[in-house]
Amino acid sequence: MTVRENEKVLEYTLPYKHYVDPQILDKEKKNIFFKNWILAGHASQVEKEGDFFTFEVVGESLIVSRDKNNKLNAFYNICPHRGTKVERSEQGNKKVFMCSYHGWTFQLDGKLNRAPNFDNGNLGEHSCMTHVKLEVYKSLIFVNLDKNARPLSDSYEELVNDLDKYTFLDSLKKVRVTQRMVNANWKAIVDNYLECDHCKIAHPAFSRTFDMNNYNIDTHKNYSCQYSQLKKGGNENQAHFYWIWPNLMVSIYPGEEGNMTTSTILPISPDQSLAIYSYYFRTDEITEEQEELIKFVDQVREEDFELVELLQTGFNTQAFKQGIYSPTEHGLRNFHQRIKEAMIIE
Numbered sequence: 367m368t369v370r371e372n373e374k375v376l377e378y379t380l381p382y383k384h385y386v387d388p389q390i391l392d393k394e395k396k397n398i399f400f401k402n403w404i405l406a407g408h409a410s411q412v413e414k415e416g417d418f419f420t421f422e423v424v425g426e427s428l429i430v431s432r433d434k435n436n437k438l439n440a441f442y443n444i445c446p447h448r449g450t451k452v453e454r455s456e457q458g459n460k461k462v463f464m465c466s467y468h469g470w471t472f473q474l475d476g477k478l479n480r481a482p483n484f485d486n487g488n489l490g491e492h493s494c495m496t497h498v499k500l501e502v503y504k505s506l507i508f509v510n511l512d513k514n515a516r517p518l519s520d521s522y523e524e525l526v527n528d529l530d531k532y533t534f535l536d537s538l539k540k541v542r543v544t545q546r547m548v549n550a551n552w553k554a555i556v557d558n559y560l561e562c563d564h565c566k567i568a569h570p571a572f573s574r575t576f577d578m579n580n581y582n583i584d585t586h587k588n589y590s591c592q593y594s595q596l597k598k599g600g601n602e603n604q605a606h607f608y609w610i611w612p613n614l615m616v617s618i619y620p621g622e623e624g625n626m627t628t629s630t631i632l633p634i635s636p637d638q639s640l641a642i643y644s645y646y647f648r649t650d651e652i653t654e655e656q657e658e659l660i661k662f663v664d665q666v667r668e669e670d671f672e673l674v675e676l677l678q679t680g681f682n683t684q685a686f687k688q689g690i691y692s693p694t695e696h697g698l699r700n701f702h703q704r705i706k707e708a709m710i711i712e
């Protein structure tokens with residue numbers, strides 16, 4: 367086969383401009399982050415009436431709160447009077463939310479409580495902080511900024527059927543949260559998670575634990591699942607690493623007690639992303655064994671962040687315009703296909 371014929375069978379990744387161009391990121395915000403279910407938090411953060419936390423989805427500040435009817439609500443953290451950000455703390459417990467500009471107050475469900483100098487009855491749509499769709503699945507709180515979004519269980523029907531077998535997930539608590547700014551495009555971080563061709567080289571501890579010759583990546587419409595045999599037996603409880611469209615990774619460790627970690631990747635700019643990773647266990651106390659697991663997961667993650675930061679510097683190269691897939695990188699291909707569909711590109 368000539369070099370030219372050989373090149374024809376190569377399959378190319380997303381062009382590198384998708385990892386550096388601010389206009390493309392703007393379009394991704396509208397077409398992807400404002401249209402899909404995004405993990406915002408966990409039910410254990412808002413157990414009691416008045417409990418709340420704030421969360422930002424690519425520049426849009428939101429409040430998630432539990433109201434006096436025990437219902438969870440999500441709304442934009444923006445005062446309907448003139449647009450001031452209302453709640454400044456990350457979490458807490460309140461009877462009402464108060465805007466610090468002209469003192470409007472809001473009930474726990476976002477409805478106006480009192481607006482000095484105004485008659486509450488005449489304020490139309492300005493009498494409420496703007497609601498956002500919220501759903502809870504396995505105690506995970508998802509929000510969707512698209513008013514017409516399909517229910518989570520419709521959009522992710524296959525995934526929900528798959529995860530339903532992990533009944534212990536409902537009883538976990540969010541025990542630890544870490545945030546890390548990564549100097550890389552959000553997709554580069556997801557790309558890295560979706561293939562394990564790099565594992566033998568980049569993750570020595572991971573490769574010692576899992577059998578890299580028996581590593582599986584199952585792809586589905588809007589999620590994928592990676593797993594392999596453990597080198598030292600106990601395979602009925604082996605870990606499963608899920609990626610869920612667009613920006614969520616969930617690692618489930620059934621084990622004796624059962625636990626889980628989640629990572630949410632949120633773009634800040636084309637070459638910077640916020641990674642929020644959370645650890646969920648059954649109890650608030652972390653055992654020595656669980657600390658070991660956290661250390662293991664953190665180490666693999668840091669190894670990955672170092673690689674993607676190195677990769678990001680290459681996206682600006684003039685040398686060539688896009689990378690190529692290996693035959694085993696079908697998880698990555700699947701993700702890029704979803705991106706193309708969402709961004710309406712060939």
Ligand code: FES
Nearest residue numbers: 445447448465468
């Ligand atoms: S902007 Fe919030 S009370 Fe005026």
Ligand SMILES: [Fe+2]
Nearest residue numbers: 558564569670
């Ligand atoms: Fe990795």
